[in-house]
Amino acid sequence: MLTYPTLRRLSFIGAFLAAAACVLSFGYSLATGVYLDQAASRGQTTLRLAIAGLRGHIDRFEPLPALIADHDDIKELAVSPNDAVLRDRANEYLKDINELLRSSDIYVMMVDGSTIAASNYDQATSFVGENFAYRPYFQDAVQGRNGRFFALGTTSLKRGYYFSSPILVGADIRGVVVFKVDMDAIEASWRGGDNEIIVADPEGIIFMTGRKDWLYAGLLPLTRKRIARTEQSKRYANAVLTELPVSNSSYDGRLPLLTVSESNERREYLDVSDTMEDAGWTVHVLLDTRSARAQAFTVAVAFLLVLGLAALAGLILWQRRARLAERLELQRSARIELEQRVDERTATLASVNRQLETEIDERRATERQLRQTQADLVQAGKLAALGQMSAALSHEFNQPLTAVKTYADNALVLLDRERIAEARDNVSRISGLSDRMASISRHLRNFARKPNEQLGPVEIESVIDDTLAIVASRLKSARAELSIDLGPAPLMVRAGAVRLQQVLVNIISNAADAVEGLKDRTIELSVQADAGRVRxxxxxxxxxxxxxxAERIFDPFFTTKGVGKGLGLGLSISYNIVKDFGGSLSIANHPEGGAVFTIELDAMPMQRHEAAE
Known part of the structure; x- marks a missing residue:
C-alpha cells in the first residue's frame, strides 16, 4: 500500500510530467509558427531580389531589337534579302553587336519565318536557313508588336529569353529581328544557397532552377492540353517533360507548404511565390522547413528546461545563501590584493616614465648636437674649398693690383704733362679693376658665411653666375672649359641660394680635378625642367x-685624392644639402665617357625678387 509521502511524490512527478508535455506541445506549436513566419519574411526578401534580378537582366535588352531593326543595313537586307553583299554585311554587324553586348544570339527573319542573317552565321549551329515561324515571338512581331518568349533553342539547345521587333520599311513589315538573352548566369547564381529558387512557365513547368534534376519538371499535372500548348510553340524542343512528385498543404491556413517526394525521401518546403505578369512566369522560393522545425523543437525543449530549472530554483536558493558570505570574503581579499598590485604597477610605470623622459631629453640633446655638427661640417667644407682656391685667387688679385699700380704711375706722369684725357682713361681702368676685385671678394664672403635654414625660390641663372665667379680661377688653373646650357627659359627652384652655390662649387671643382691634364677638358652644365622638377x-x-x-662616393671623409688634397667632405655635404632642399643628388657614368652629377629639385614659379637664405 502506497504511503502518503510516496503518493505525494508521485502526484508531484505526474503533475510535472503533464505540465512538461503541455509546455512542450504548446511551445513547439508557437515556436514553429514564429520561425516559419521569419522564414517567410526572408523568403519574401529573396523573392523580391530574384524577381528584380530577372527583370533587370531582361529589361535592359528589351529595346535592342527595335534599335537593330531600325539600322539602315538591316532595312536594306529586308528589302533585298537575296543580295549577298548585304547578307555578309548584316552577318558581320550582328556578330559585332552580339560580341559587344555579350548576348546569346541575334538574327533576322523574313515574314515567312526563314532566317537570312545571324550573329552565328559562321558556326556549326548557324540559324541561317532555319525557319522559326512557329515561335510566338515571331508571330507577335509579324503582326507589328514587340514579342517576348522564353524557350529552349531548337538548333542551339540552349535556354534563352527571346525579344523580337518588326522591321518597318515605311509602313510595311518586311522582316523580324530577334534578340536572344542567355539566362544561365542568373540561374548559376542561385545554386549552393540555403533556398531553392525556381521559375515556372504558365503551364507550371520548371525551366529555371538551381537543381538540375528539377529542370523541365511540372509543378502541375501534365495534362494533354498543357503538353499540346507546349509542343505547339516548341518551347522546350526535344526535352523530356516530367511531373515533380509534389503535394500542397498549408500551416495554420496561411503559410503554403509544398512537399516533394523523391528517392524515398520526403522534404517539406515553405513556398513563397509571386508572378511576373509581363513574362508570364511564376517565381517560387522554397525554404526547407527542417531548420525552422528543428529550431522550434529546440525552443520547446528550452521551455521545458526552464520549467525544470524553476523546480530546482528552491534547492539552489539556500545553497547560494550559504555561499554568499564566503564569496563576499573572497571578493574582499581579492580587492585588497588587486589594490596592492595596482599600487606596485603604478610605481613601476612611474619609474619607467621617468626613465623614458630622461632618454627623450638625452635624445633631443643628441639631435641638437648632431644638427650643430652637421652645420659645422658644412662650414668646414666651404672653408676647405676656399683654402684650396686661395692660391689661384691670389693670382687673380695680384694681376689687377699690378695693373692698378701701373695705371696709377702712368696717370701721375700724364697729369704732370697735362695730358688730362689719357690720365682720366687710366683712372677709369683703375676703377674697373677695383670693381672686379670687389666682386670676387663679395662672392667669396657670401660663400664663406653660414646660411640659415630658410628655403624659398632661387633663380638658377643667378646662382650659376655667382658660382662662376668662385670657380673661375680653378677652371683657369685646370685649363678647363665650362659649357653652360640654361634651356629656353629662366628657371627657379626651391632651395637656398648660398648652399646651392656651395653644391655647384663642389661639383664643378671636382669636375675640374677630373679633367685636369687630359686632352678633352670640357665640362658641360645643363639645366632642364620636367614635370614639376628641375634637373x-x-x-x-x-x-x-x-x-x-660609386656606392661610397657620398660617404663622409671618402676621397680618391692624394693626402692633403681634400677631406672627403665636399660630396657628402653636398648630398645632405640637396636632401635638405627636398631634392636628390646622384652620380652616373656617361655612355660616351666621364662622370655625370645630377641634381633634382622642385621647380618654383618665376619671381623677380631674390630668395634670401
Whole structure:
C-alpha cells in the first residue's frame, strides 16, 4: 500500500510530467509558427531580389531589337534579302553587336519565318536557313508588336529569353529581328544557397532552377492540353517533360507548404511565390522547413528546461545563501590584493616614465648636437674649398693690383704733362679693376658665411653666375672649359641660394680635378625642367667613377685624392644639402665617357625678387 509521502511524490512527478508535455506541445506549436513566419519574411526578401534580378537582366535588352531593326543595313537586307553583299554585311554587324553586348544570339527573319542573317552565321549551329515561324515571338512581331518568349533553342539547345521587333520599311513589315538573352548566369547564381529558387512557365513547368534534376519538371499535372500548348510553340524542343512528385498543404491556413517526394525521401518546403505578369512566369522560393522545425523543437525543449530549472530554483536558493558570505570574503581579499598590485604597477610605470623622459631629453640633446655638427661640417667644407682656391685667387688679385699700380704711375706722369684725357682713361681702368676685385671678394664672403635654414625660390641663372665667379680661377688653373646650357627659359627652384652655390662649387671643382691634364677638358652644365622638377647636370670628360666606389662616393671623409688634397667632405655635404632642399643628388657614368652629377629639385614659379637664405 502506497504511503502518503510516496503518493505525494508521485502526484508531484505526474503533475510535472503533464505540465512538461503541455509546455512542450504548446511551445513547439508557437515556436514553429514564429520561425516559419521569419522564414517567410526572408523568403519574401529573396523573392523580391530574384524577381528584380530577372527583370533587370531582361529589361535592359528589351529595346535592342527595335534599335537593330531600325539600322539602315538591316532595312536594306529586308528589302533585298537575296543580295549577298548585304547578307555578309548584316552577318558581320550582328556578330559585332552580339560580341559587344555579350548576348546569346541575334538574327533576322523574313515574314515567312526563314532566317537570312545571324550573329552565328559562321558556326556549326548557324540559324541561317532555319525557319522559326512557329515561335510566338515571331508571330507577335509579324503582326507589328514587340514579342517576348522564353524557350529552349531548337538548333542551339540552349535556354534563352527571346525579344523580337518588326522591321518597318515605311509602313510595311518586311522582316523580324530577334534578340536572344542567355539566362544561365542568373540561374548559376542561385545554386549552393540555403533556398531553392525556381521559375515556372504558365503551364507550371520548371525551366529555371538551381537543381538540375528539377529542370523541365511540372509543378502541375501534365495534362494533354498543357503538353499540346507546349509542343505547339516548341518551347522546350526535344526535352523530356516530367511531373515533380509534389503535394500542397498549408500551416495554420496561411503559410503554403509544398512537399516533394523523391528517392524515398520526403522534404517539406515553405513556398513563397509571386508572378511576373509581363513574362508570364511564376517565381517560387522554397525554404526547407527542417531548420525552422528543428529550431522550434529546440525552443520547446528550452521551455521545458526552464520549467525544470524553476523546480530546482528552491534547492539552489539556500545553497547560494550559504555561499554568499564566503564569496563576499573572497571578493574582499581579492580587492585588497588587486589594490596592492595596482599600487606596485603604478610605481613601476612611474619609474619607467621617468626613465623614458630622461632618454627623450638625452635624445633631443643628441639631435641638437648632431644638427650643430652637421652645420659645422658644412662650414668646414666651404672653408676647405676656399683654402684650396686661395692660391689661384691670389693670382687673380695680384694681376689687377699690378695693373692698378701701373695705371696709377702712368696717370701721375700724364697729369704732370697735362695730358688730362689719357690720365682720366687710366683712372677709369683703375676703377674697373677695383670693381672686379670687389666682386670676387663679395662672392667669396657670401660663400664663406653660414646660411640659415630658410628655403624659398632661387633663380638658377643667378646662382650659376655667382658660382662662376668662385670657380673661375680653378677652371683657369685646370685649363678647363665650362659649357653652360640654361634651356629656353629662366628657371627657379626651391632651395637656398648660398648652399646651392656651395653644391655647384663642389661639383664643378671636382669636375675640374677630373679633367685636369687630359686632352678633352670640357665640362658641360645643363639645366632642364620636367614635370614639376628641375634637373641640373654637370658632366666632365674625365675617367668616370669606378663601380667599386660609386656606392661610397657620398660617404663622409671618402676621397680618391692624394693626402692633403681634400677631406672627403665636399660630396657628402653636398648630398645632405640637396636632401635638405627636398631634392636628390646622384652620380652616373656617361655612355660616351666621364662622370655625370645630377641634381633634382622642385621647380618654383618665376619671381623677380631674390630668395634670401
Amino acid at each position: 641640373i647636370a654637370v658632366r666632365d670628360h674625365g675617367p668616370g667613377v669606378p663601380d667599386a666606389i
